[in-house]
Amino acid sequence: MNGTERAIYVCEDESDLFLAIERELAERYRVVHSEDGAEALVAAREGRALLLVMDRKLKGADGLELVQRLRAGGDRTPVLMMSGMSAVDDRVAGLRAGGDDYLVKPFAMSEFSARVDALVRRFADSGASRLAVGALAMDRIARKVWRNQREIALVPREFQLLEFFMLRPGQLVTRQMLLETVWNYKFPANTNVVDVHIRNLRQKLEGPGESRLIVNLRGEGFRLDHHA
Known part of the structure; x- marks a missing residue:
């Protein structure tokens, strides 16, 4: 059991799924059930939530709307969205609403557990001065x-872009997410600025004989390969 008093709040109205999640996480975390999400939002705002696991469809509540309300209030508690809707547009909607990751039902409990651990670890590290993903290392203060002890010179925007990826290793990152966060565009933009900067970043990150770090996910976005 994790010694912290903060808990993972599971917003899920299927009791069997909640019990399976509780069994999976109970040895490492305190797990609290919140069928309609209301208790979870209060816990997040009061700093009692380590992570929210949010189903998109709850009894009398819309998971997307709950996450949007949380983010509108400036709360950055990590959120793992769950849904039976697997289309790219549905997953993007969950991420744009403020979700940090999106898992499609049905899922293997081992994958769910790994994603929970990754989110908890990522947000624990988000204030750290140093980041490391595989052979890639970043000093956020300096x-x-x-990469492999080879120093790589980046311009400020490339550094911001790589930092965004390194805080989300192995996760889908869409162009819109990058435009809204790295470029601060708050509206859909018809521009190839993301692709141009990623191409330039790749050229600097990939030395002779080194594998590709930022990979394309056709029709979806990009992912930082956390095994490279």
Whole structure:
């Protein structure tokens, strides 16, 4: 059992699924059931939530709307969205509403557990001065980056872009997410600025004989390969 008093709040109205999740996480975390999400939002705002696991469809509540309300109030508690809707547009909607990850039902409990651990770890590290993903390392204070001990010179926007990926290793990152966060565009933009910067970043990150770090997910976005 994790020694912290903060808990993972599972917003899920299927009792069997909640019990399976509780069994999976109970040895490492305190797990609280919140069928309609209301208790979870209060816990997040009061700093008692380590992570919210949010189903998109709850009894008398819309999971997307709950996450949007949370983010509108400036709360950054990590959120793992769950849904039976698997289309790219549905997943993007969940991420744009403020979800940090999106898992499609039905899922393997081992994958669910790994994603929970990754989110908890990522947000624990989000204030850290140093980040590391595989052979890639970043000093956020000195504004320096290395791959296999080779220092890589980046311009400020490239550094911001890589930092965004390194805080989300192995996760889907859409162009719109990057435009809204790295470029601060708050509306859909018809531009190839993301692709241009990612191409330039790749050229700097990938030395002779080194594998690709930022991979394309056709029709969806990009992912930082956390095994490279």
